[in-house]
Amino acid sequence: MDEQLDKLDLRLLEELQKDGRLTNNELGERIALSPSQCSRRRTRLEAEGYIRSYQANLDRQKLGLDMLVVISVTLATHNRDNARRFSQLINGLPEVLEAYALTGEMDYHLKVATRGLAGLSHFVNDVLLPHESVQHVKTSIVLDTLKTFEGFPVPMSHVGMATA
Structure with missing residues (x-):
């Protein structure tokens, strides 16, 4: 952390994570700060990298991406x-929503959104498997989503943080 975060910074981050379109006036009302103080804090948190970007949360199914799949990948060889x-x-595949390098049995887990089984078949058989780096692919179709990412937990108390 570049600078210690106080409770007001943390509350500001929590509120912006819920709704990144909040104006400084609206934000000030929610966390009991003046709009100018909210603006200064928001600008500082952006500059320090706590706030990386603002984006809209789109409905994948309304976009026709009705299939969500977790794909495990093992590389052909393990070198840099x-x-x-x-x-x-x-990184060049928009279907890949998230990708994680792992320890253990599989090398990577991918979270992928496709248009139905035909889209999944194309992605696996025509994109992943023919790639020189890939040895094995295992797909798991998501049947139900129990929880989606709604933001990071913002700690309201943390050792070493300044208080408001």
């Missing part, structure tokens, strides 16, 4: 060049 090639592939 192969991992870099796989990373470049994944």
Whole structure:
């Protein structure tokens, strides 16, 4: 952390995470600060990288991306060049919503959104499997979503943080 976060900073982050479109006036009403103080704090939190970006949360199903899949991938060889090639592939695929390098049995888990089984088949058979870095792919279709990402937990008390 560049600068200690106080309780007002943390409340500001929590509120913006719920609704990034809040004006400084609205934000000030929610956390009991003046709009100018909210603006200064927001600008500082953006500059320090606590707030990375603002974006709209779209409805994947309304966009026709009705299939959500978790795909486990094992690389053909385990070396830096192969991992870099796989990373470049994944970063160029808009269907991949999230990708994680793992310890354990599989090398990567991908969260992928496609248009039905045909979209999934194309993604696996025509994109992933033919790639030189990939040895094995295992797909798991998501049947139901129990919880989606709604934001990071913002700690209201933390050792070493200044208080408001």
